Structure formats: C-alpha cells, structure tokens
Amino acid sequence: MREDDGSDLLSELKAEIEEVQAALGSSEKQAFAEVLAGFETLARKTVESKRAEGYQFLIEEVRALIDVPPPPSWDGVIALTEK
Numbered sequence: 001m002r003e004d005d006g007s008d009l010l011s012e013l014k015a016e017i018e019e020v021q022a023a024l025g026s027s028e029k030q031a032f033a034e035v036l037a038g039f040e041t042l043a044r045k046t047v048e049s050k051r052a053e054g055y056q057f058l059i060e061e062v063r064a065l066i067d068v069p070p071p072p073s074w075d076g077v078i079a080l081t082e083k
Contacts, residue, residue, distance in 0.1 A: 016042065016051075027062075027076055030069070036062045 023038030039062060043055035061078050 016045070030065075030072075030074070032062055032066045032069075036066065 019038060019042055023035050023042070026032075026034035026038065036059060039055050039058045043052050043059060046052045046055060
C-alpha cells in the first residue's frame with residue numbers, strides 16, 4: 001500500500017484519515033462538540049472493526065473535556081492512566 005492504486009480500500013482509509021484529522025483540528029480550537037460529532041461518526045462507520053474501540057475511547061475522553069473543559073493553554077495532550 002505504498003502507492004495509491006485507486007482501490008476502494010485505500011480510498012476509504014484516506015477518507016477516514018481525513019475525518020480523523022478534521023476532528024483533531026477541531027480539538028486544537030477546543031471545539032469539543034465538533035470533535036465529539038466527528039469521532040461518533042467514525043465510530044458508527046467502523047463499528048465492525050477494531051478501530052471503533054479507539055474511537056470509543058476518544059469519545060469518552062472528549063466527553064470528559066466537555067464536562068470539565070481544559071484551560072485555554074491546554075496543549076491537546078490526553079494523559080493515559082490505564083493500559
């Protein structure tokens with residue numbers, strides 16, 4: 001998969017990556033409702049893959065940020081406390 005062969009799978013992965021980047025871009029602006037909507041959409045689209053678990057984790061983290069917003073100086077880092 002080093003080059004774009006035009007396959008449906010590669011196109012779908014590229015689109016998914018763009019959606020992730022858009023959601024993460026919204027987090028830089030602390031637009032957490034947008035971030036949440038983006039990750040919820042991704043979780044629904046990938047419900048039958050292992051990636052959905054990662055999106056669910058991010059959804060939970062974003063909900064926590066909505067409940068207790070970080071300071072304006074927040075650098076976007078999420079502290080992982082479990083393995």
